[in-house]
Amino acid sequence: MTVRTVALVAHDHKKPELLAWVKQHRALLEPFKLVATGTTGKLISDETGLEVLRFKSGPLGGDQQIGALIAENQLDALFFFWDPLNPAPHDPDVKALLRLCSVWNVPVACTPATADLVVTSPLFSDTEHRRAMPDYGK
Numbered sequence: 651m652t653v654r655t656v657a658l659v660a661h662d663h664k665k666p667e668l669l670a671w672v673k674q675h676r677a678l679l680e681p682f683k684l685v686a687t688g689t690t691g692k693l694i695s696d697e698t699g700l701e702v703l704r705f706k707s708g709p710l711g712g713d714q715q716i717g718a719l720i721a722e723n724q725l726d727a728l729f730f731f732w733d734p735l736n737p738a739p740h741d742p743d744v745k746a747l748l749r750l751c752s753v754w755n756v757p758v759a760c761t762p763a764t765a766d767l768v769v770t771s772p773l774f775s776d777t778e779h780r781r782a783m784p785d786y787g788k
């Protein structure tokens with residue numbers, strides 16, 4: 651069986667929302683390899699016991715590390731609860747990560763409401779779904 655990878659990221663004011671969301675949908679997330687930016691990943695693994703591969707903290711390059719996974723076609727979905735009310739010093743990295751999701755047709759959910767829809771979709775556990783990659787003629 652193909653192990654599929656899901657990334658979890660939240661800005662500081664959104665971390666409680668993401669943690670609550672992960673707890674609510676734990677059973678649906680458990681079959682996946684979970685990756686996260688540093689502080690988000692530590693919070694989730696500490697609070698849920700889920701195994702989470704942690705990259706650097708977002709402002710130190712973690713968003714870009716997740717972007718690199720996307721560019722290598724190794725990410726199947728991104729749950730990124732970014733903060734619309736507080737500026738982030740690494741806003742260019744945030745935009746770059748969201749941009750790569752569009753470039754590579756990676757499902758990305760930025761709010762709990764959208765995340766609910768994505769994680770409960772039959773397509774979420776369909777291993778063929780992500781095969782529909784854009785063809786950029788490479």
Ligand SMILES: O=C(CO)COP(=O)(O)O
Nearest residue numbers: 687688689690707708709
């Ligand atoms: O800043 C982030 C995403 O842009 C998240 O980083 P942390 O998980 O390290 O807080």
